[in-house]
Amino acid sequence: MEEIMKNLNYQPSKLTGHELTNPFTVITDFFDNNALHEVREKLWELYTGWVNSSYDFAEGKENADMLSLYTQLINVLNATYIANETNKTKN
Structure with missing residues (x-):
């Protein structure tokens, strides 16, 4: 686990020790509380909001x-969803 945190350039987060060692609990909780299609939609809204608010300063790149x-x-969202659902069926 120490090497993983080192590779992530880990900085303190709100994850508990249990969540750090069992990340699927966080992923499962996320998908249990958020519909996949709604998350995609909200992510699109975040992106378009950024585009609309940055038109004065953002360049093409x-x-x-x-x-x-x-x-x-x-x-990543889709792959995580697949991994989570696959993990559920194994348990």
Whole structure:
């Protein structure tokens, strides 16, 4: 666990010791309390809100980076959902 935290350049968070050693509890809680389609929708709203508020100062590369990050976050969200559902069936 120490090596994982070192690789993450870990900084204090609100995760408990139990959650740090059992991250699926956090993931399961997240998906139990949030519908996947609603999370995707809210993430899109966050992205479009950033685009709308940054039009005065953001350059093309920044916009492209934010769109790339949005796309990657959706992929991570989907993969995490799959991993969580698969983990549920194993237990």
